[in-house]
Amino acid sequence: MQTNTPPRNTIRLTRRGRLVTLVAGAVAAGTAVAVPLLLLAGDRDQAGSATLVIPEGWRASQVYDAVDKALRLPPGSTRKSLGKAALKLPGEAEGNPEGYLFPATYPIPEGATPESLLRTMVDTANDKYGLAPVTAGAQRNALNLHQAVTVASIVQAEADTKADMGKIARVILNRLARGMPLQMDSTVSYALEHDPEGTGQGDGQVQSPYNSYQRMGLPPTPIDNPGGDAMRAALNPAPGDWLYFVTVRPGDTRFTADYDEHLRNVAEFHAVHQSAAPAQPDGGVPWSSSSAVPAPSSAG
Numbered sequence: 001m002q003t004n005t006p007p008r009n010t011i012r013l014t015r016r017g018r019l020v021t022l023v024a025g026a027v028a029a030g031t032a033v034a035v036p037l038l039l040l041a042g043d044r045d046q047a048g049s050a051t052l053v054i055p056e057g058w059r060a061s062q063v064y065d066a067v068d069k070a071l072r073l074p075p076g077s078t079r080k081s082l083g084k085a086a087l088k089l090p091g092e093a094e095g096n097p098e099g100y101l102f103p104a105t106y107p108i109p110e111g112a113t114p115e116s117l118l119r120t121m122v123d124t125a126n127d128k129y130g131l132a133p134v135t136a137g138a139q140r141n142a143l144n145l146h147q148a149v150t151v152a153s154i155v156q157a158e159a160d161t162k163a164d165m166g167k168i169a170r171v172i173l174n175r176l177a178r179g180m181p182l183q184m185d186s187t188v189s190y191a192l193e194h195d196p197e198g199t200g201q202g203d204g205q206v207q208s209p210y211n212s213y214q215r216m217g218l219p220p221t222p223i224d225n226p227g228g229d230a231m232r233a234a235l236n237p238a239p240g241d242w243l244y245f246v247t248v249r250p251g252d253t254r255f256t257a258d259y260d261e262h263l264r265n266v267a268e269f270h271a272v273h274q275s276a277a278p279a280q281p282d283g284g285v286p287w288s289s290s291s292a293v294p295a296p297s298s299a300g
Contacts, residue, residue, distance in 0.1 A: 006083045051109040052117065056227025060098045061193065063121070063225065067114050078114035085115040086123045092146035099149040099222025100125040128228075137235025141173055146221075152234035153222035156261035157186035160247045162229050166256050167245070174243055182212035190223040248272060 019190075052070045054063055064078040071077075086095055097118065102125040105115065128134070131143055138148040150174055159165045175182055191208035208218045242255040244262035246269055254265040 052106045054103045056103040059224045063101045081114040085118045101225045102229045150218045150222045152226035152230040153224045156226040165233035169237035170232040174270035184212045187212040
């Protein structure tokens with residue numbers, strides 16, 4: 001069902017705004033401190049055993065770099081090995097393992113190769129995602145498995161806390177059901193990583209199927225490798241009619257179905273972050289505070 005969406009020159013949907021796009025590297029680095037889904041105390045106690053830690057929310061590019069370092073290979077070796085890795089991916093993935101490099105702590109056995117480690121990650125994802133409750137949860141939300149993993153990847157990128165994940169998943173599904181664009185900055189950030197030259201006057205002008213400001217529906221693939229909490233949120237979203245959210249302060253994410261209320265929340269966000277920003281020589285404030293929900297280029 002189509003619904004009116006506020007004009008693109010009003011305000012962004014997401015809590016992160018342009019801050020996500022411009023400091024994607026910092027956001028990705030922050031996810032590295034997340035506790036991997038399968039990390040056990042015993043893994044840490046195994047003296048002398050080599051392991052590879054893949055945190056929740058890492059993108060495939062980060063996984064490739066980590067494998068190169070773990071195996072002491074030249075940069076780019078793991079990425080180049082994809083064609084011969086024979087990964088068991090769903091057809092919709094079209095050979096792209098993004099979303100299926102399951103976050104966990106993996107042992108690195110003698111003779112490990114990039115192909116063998118990637119296969120282990122994808123096989124682990126298949127074992128987890130092949131369970132009947134996962135399939136049932138996806139179908140309950142009118143999604144196939146690939147779409148459910150894609151929703152989970154956006155939830156992973158956007159959530160400020162674990163408690164927010166189910167609500168963000170509901171926002172995504174509500175907007176899809178209403179025929180509204182998702183307008184998630186995390187997807188634009190992903191587009192910029194993969195095509196840094198494809199920009200226009202602003203990040204919202206990126207010409208990419210991952211630009212959820214310009215394109216309807218879900219992006220064609222996941223945008224990171226989500227953890228178990230994000231996947232559970234995608235399969236069992238919180239009940240609610242929310243269409244908008246913004247994090248005013250850390251731990252204070254406001255969800256609403258009312259656009260005017262959302263604008264008031266955004267105004268409070270600006271007030272909080274502009275007052276906290278150090279002054280610049282020209283009297284302005286740094287972009288990372290003043291434009292986190294920017295001089296807006298898109299709807300919310």
